[in-house]
Amino acid sequence: MTSTARVTPRPQVRDWPLFWSKVGRIVGKVILYAVLAFGAYIFFLPFAWMVTTSLKPAAYAYEVPIQWFPKKITLDAYFYGWKTLPFPLFYRNTIIITAANIVGLVLSSSLVAFAFARIPFAGRDAWFLILLSTMMLPAQVTLIPIYLFWSKLRAVNTFWPLIVPEWLTNAYNVFLLRQFFMTIPLDYDDAARIDGASWFRIYSQIIVPMSKPALGVIAIQAFAWNWNNFLGPLIYLNETRKFTISIGLRLFQNQQSSKMPETMAMSVVALIPTLIVFFIAQRYFIQGIVITGVKG
Amino acid sequence: MTEQVLETLPKRSRLTPRARNTIAGYLFILPWLVHFFMLILGAMLASLVISFTKTDLLTGFKWVGLQNYRDLFKDPLFIKSLRVTAIYTFTVVPLGVCVALSIALLLNQKVAFLGFWRLIYYLPSVVSGVAVAVLWTWVLNPRFGLLNVGLMRLGIPQDSLPRWIYSEKWAVPSFVLMGLWGAGGAMLLYLAGLQGIPTHLYEAAMIDGANAWQKFWHVTIPMLTPTIFFNMLMSIIGSFQVFTQVYVMTGGGPNNASLTIVLYLYQRGFVNLRFGYASAIAWILFFIILFFTMLVIRSSSMWVYYEGELKK
Incomplete structure (x- = not known):
């Protein structure tokens, strides 16, 4: 950015005849779309392969070259998986944990972020700095003492260790929401204060209704994270009937490692909720990434 | 008032x-x-x-001072896990920046159906966890896997194809490949960054007679460095903690070729019940991450351009 200010602006150098520049532009567009399409093909292929393989009878699944549109379609692989392990139960467990954590995380992080963004309390900046600095801490450092804590409470093999921490919020979500709350003009609060509203009323009746997109982002990310969480359930849940979908699928893969259509089918089953939520709430997924990235 | x-x-x-x-x-x-x-x-x-103790968390704690740390630095498996994790991180992070940035640049060329393209490239980064690991276990299968079957179609003879996660040499590159498939999240960040670059900068560069390459190198890249910086920091922190894929797909093998730090921590702690030793691993991991975070932050003044900051 140092040499942008020259004294005499030079006219644009383009001595090509108009025709060739047009051809050049069209060729450029063709190459652009070809590259994009090729890349998209590569990125999407594993998904397509997963779905077709899961629908093939075992006899055809291992054929080379790959039959993209199988001659015979069957749901056998799905039924097999469903029968072998209690996948509906895994689903139920995952839904319980995920739903509880979405509620808990949205509630707790919005309360905390509200205080950091709106209430002028003594020590606020210091606490916020501490909050930011904890974002760097790898979870593994606190993993073992927290495990010890839950095992002393005899809560291992229950859902509590997977739910309670989320209800106590986390630095990342507080940070994200605070950034959003800061963008709402403080005049609203002042006006409400003059009318005698408490901070809680300002939170629940002004800030929360105005922040639905940001809260949606938190909810979506909480969903994606909890649905896919692996290390937590792996450590805390040890009875099959308590398993979540991710460790249930891992167990299935361990037992049936040579069965391609079956393991693929159960992967599809595990992925479907994420995909549905993603298609419905794509906007929130994308916003979440952008909000976190903008204020680096 | x-x-x-x-x-x-x-x-x-x-x-x-x-x-x-x-x-x-x-x-x-x-x-x-x-x-x-x-x-x-x-x-x-x-x-x-x-x-600082020796413990299985059940029968009590025995104080051993710095013994765990001393043992760790003589533990060939731990050294190996450090190497594996470092190689993984310092391959997947820069390559990830390149892939994500390239896609973002392509999508920033006023393409038609932007939403569609963005969706396809972004999708793999949304899904994660065990299901993706299971899928990739098959994608990387040497005989029936999508990757090798595809390479065979390109005319590469079957016996010279890599055995991916089943070979010591290709295990880590396999995980890098899988990581790059999920570069879509970073791509969205770069796309947002690109769209935030004011057009008057490009106009000014054009008036100065800059060609496309010069515009890219002297306008786009400098304006994007804050985004690259943030993204790199997050990916380094995340990559040092890689666990799920490795645990599900190789369990650290073959012959510990993909043993990462967190996997080793898990094995020592939750499998062998040596929780003191595992805690020491966690602390070393913490300091490694702290070191690289500081390094990136410190170096940022040399390569990250912030608007409103005076150039010395």
Whole structure:
């Protein structure tokens, strides 16, 4: 950015005849779309392969070259998986944990972020700095003492260790929401204060209704994270009937490692909720990434 | 001003507004305070103490001082896990930046159906966890896998194809490949960054006679460095903690070729019940991450361009 200010602006150098520049532009567009399409093909292929393989009878699944549109379609692989392990139960467990954590995380992080963004309390900046600095801490450092804590409470093999921490919020979500709350003009609060509203009323009746997109982002990310969480359930849940979908699928893969259509089918089953939520709430997924990235 | 108005209202308590704000503030951040004192500060102190002991967490703790740390630096498996994790991180992070940035640049060329392209490239980064690991276990299968079958179609003879996660040489590259498939999240960040670059900068560059390459190198890249910086920091922190894929797909093998730090921590702690040793691994991991975070932050003044900052 140092040499942008020259004294005499030079006219644009383009001595090509108009025709060739047009051809050049069209060729450029063709190459652009070809590259994009090729890349998209590569990125999407594993998904397509997963779905077709899961629908093939075992006899055809291992054929080379790959039959993209199988001659015979069957749901056998799905039924097999469903029968072998209690996948509906895994689903139920995952839904319980995920739903509880979405509620808990949205509630707790919005309360905390509200205080950091709106209430002028003594020590606020210091606490916020501490909050930011904890974002760097790898979870593994606190993993073992927290495990010890839950095992002393005899809560291992229950859902509590997977739910309670989320209800106590986390630095990342507080940070994200605070950034959003800061963008709402403080005049609203002042006006409400003059009318005698408490901070809680300002939170629940002004800030929360105005922040639905940001809260949606938190909810979506909480969903994606909890649905896919692996290390937590792996450590805390040890009875099959308590398993979540991710460790249930891992167990299935361990037992049936040579069965391609079956393991693929159960992967599809595990992925479907994420995909549905993603298609419905794509906007929130994308916003979440952008909000976190903008204020680096 | 607010306070003056409040004075005229009927008093609800004898506390000053400021004191009431402080009480309200701490009540609101109570969940975080509990989190901080128990799950972070308390747990960190406990973790530090545990790392100086020998324990299975059930039968008691035996103080061993720095023994765990001394043993770790003589433990060939731990050294191996450091190497594996470092190689993984320093391959997947720069390559990830390149892939994500390239896609973002392509999508920023006023393409038609932007939403569609973005969706396809972004999708793999949304799904994660075990299902993706299972899928990729098959994609990388040497005989039936999508990758090798595809390479065979390109005319590469079957016996010279890599055995991916089943070979010592290709295990880590396999995970890198899988990581790049999920580069879509970063791509969205770069795309947002690209769209935030004011057009007048390009116009100014054009008036100066800059060609496309010069515009890219002297306008686009400098304006994007804050995004690249943030993204790199996050990916380095994340990559050092890689676990799920490795645990599900190779269990660290073959012959520990994909043994990462967190996997080793898990094995020592939750499999062998050597929780003191595992805690020491966690602390070393913490300092490694701290070191690289600081390094990136420190180096940022040399390569990250912030608007409003004066160039020396």
